[in-house]
Amino acid sequence: MKDSVRIGMIGAGHIAHSHAEAWRKEASLTAVASRRIESARSLADRYGIPHVCRDVDELLNRSDVDAVGITTPHHLHHPIALAALNAGKSVFSEKPLAMNGSQAREMWLAARRYGAKTGIQSGLRLFSALRLLSRLLRDGTAGRVHTFDAHWSFDWARQPDFPLTWRFRRAEAGTGALGDLGVYMIDAARWLVGEISQVNAELALYVTHRPLLTAEDHFGELRRKHREGELDIPRETGQVENDDVCQLMLRFENGARGSIRASRLHQEHTLRVDCERTSYFWQMEGGGDLMERASDDKYMPVWVPATSHDDSIVTTFLDNIRQDRDEAPTFRDGLAAQLVIDAAVESNDTGRWVEVERI
Ligand SMILES: NC(=O)c1ccc[n+]([C@@H]2O[C@H](COP(=O)([O-])OP(=O)(O)OC[C@H]3O[C@@H](n4cnc5c(N)ncnc54)[C@H](OP(=O)(O)O)[C@@H]3O)[C@@H](O)[C@H]2O)c1
The missing domain is CATH 3.40.50.720 (NAD(P)-binding Rossmann-like Domain)
Structure with missing residues (x-):
């Protein structure tokens, strides 16, 4: 019921x-x-x-x-x-x-x-265009996947006077852009292409200090007040403890390669999968069509069947x-993504490719 x-x-x-x-x-x-x-x-x-x-x-x-x-x-x-x-x-x-x-x-x-x-x-598993892409990749008509490249970035923290909330502290957030945003594309990569076996990653911090604001506004309200100039921003600042931008190079168990970039300072939501016979490109903005290119042709929209479902x-x-x-x-998928995040952190610390722990 x-x-x-x-x-x-x-x-x-x-x-x-x-x-x-x-x-x-x-x-x-x-x-x-x-x-x-x-x-x-x-x-x-x-x-x-x-x-x-x-x-x-x-x-x-x-x-x-x-x-x-x-x-x-x-x-x-x-x-x-x-x-x-x-x-x-x-x-x-x-x-x-x-x-x-x-x-x-x-x-x-x-x-x-x-x-x-x-x-x-x-959330990415809910987009109709990506559900279709998942089916197309599984049915094999595009051939073997060569590469997966994705960006998932929201520029809410671009301004250096955006206050230091829990998201910037390691004890409460863990990683920054990686765990908050990159995690979506790690899940999408596993869902569309397969298990990730090795990672080489770099985590970058550009805005090292932010104002220490004691207000307890929730995320959306804080963004609104910041945008509309309603925050009384203190001069005192605190240290940002996690990444603004993460870049991951991926090796998949099935031989495919990939890359993921996520940022809280920039804006982009795109995903492409290049296969033996076809390339697919998706961009969330502008309708979110799935585009395909077979050979010398232009990129053309793929017809995404209307769905009867209204999944949330x-x-x-x-x-x-x-x-x-x-x-x-x-939780199994949450664990799998977490193991990729751990490997990315280790790779950033050591400067080496890191094997992703198996479930
Ligand atoms: N913001 C987004 O656009 C977005 C999008 C997708 C996913 N998420 C994820 O959603 C989660 C929450 O993010 P958010 O943006 O909603 O954060 P938020 O606006 O800061 O809200 C955090 C909530 O957690 C509550 N909380 C803090 N400590 C608690 C405790 N000890 N016991 C019980 N509740 C506690 C807070 O309590 P009070 O109400 O008392 O302050 C607040 O209601 C994160 O995992 C985030 O990655 C966020």
């Missing part, structure tokens, strides 16, 4: 609004908890969530919560997911799944031990619960 899965949300910040929209269309929103009860209350009022919990434990103790959706800063995904699994809940988590591969592995193994369903936010980020997770299956993306 459409509304039979009862959801408790943990985190009530910027992205929690998109999650609440998705949950309320496809499931039943029962409860919400956040760090500050006022944030939880405000989300509850807006989306008609009946119970506001004082803290995470109170939410996890509720018998009317079957599954938990986590939208907190990155360092909390691991402890909250483990506590939720331990309390018998299924868990859907924002990306990146954890702070490192060993945390992610612990989460995946715990879910398997409890027989719980898991899901991760992996949570559809696969909810279907997995209802149908007792484990279709990707689950």
Whole structure:
């Protein structure tokens, strides 16, 4: 039944609004908890969530919560997911799944031990053009994949006076552009081409200091206030601790090669896959058509069939619960992406190609 899965949300910040929209269309929103009860209350009022919990434990103790959706800063995904699994809940988590591969592995193994369903936010898998590309690559008409090249960049941090939030601190965010943005393309690379076996990466920091602002605005509100000049920006600055831009070179198990660039200072959303007989190019902006070029021809749009589905980020997770299956993306995919992130960090530190740990 459409509304039979009862959801408790943990985190009530910027992205929690998109999650609440998705949950309320496809499931039943029962409860919400956040760090500050006022944030939880405000989300509850807006989306008609009946119970506001004082803290995470109170939410996890509720018998009317079957599954938990986590939208907190990155360092909390691991402890909250483990506590939720331990309390018998299924868990859907924002990306990146954890702070490192060993945390992610612990989460995946715990879910398997409890027989719980898991899901991760992996928005690129929802684009119709990319779903078609995935089918075209699988059916083999394009031939073997030679190269995968992708950019996933949002320039929200381009201005050096954008304040120092948790996203710039290693203890709360882990890596910067890599874990926040590059992770999407790591997941897309695995989904479209196959497992990544080796990585050579460079992580770059350009804006080393940012204003220390104590305001507790959520991400979207902070961006709006910054854009509209409503922030009283202090002169005191703090150290940025993670990457503004990451560049990864990839080797895939099937022999394909690839590259990924992600940045929080620039803007670009493109993906191309060059195969033996055909090349494909996709750009999110401007309609998001899938373009193809067979030989000497121009790039031409590929007709993307209209879909009857209206999947959201949570559809696969909810279907997995209802149908007792484990279709990707689950924590296993979150772990796989995390292992690539770990390899990229090691490669940046050592200046060498690094083997990606196998699951
Ligand atoms: N922003 C985006 O466009 C976007 C897009 C895709 C994915 N994501 C992912 O979504 C997640 C959250 O990002 P965001 O942009 O929504 O961040 P955000 O606006 O800063 O919100 C973070 C939320 O986590 C809550 N929180 C912090 N510490 C907590 C604790 N100890 N216990 C419970 N809740 C706690 C905060 O509580 P308070 O409400 O009390 O402050 C806030 O509600 C991250 O994994 C991020 O990578 C974000």
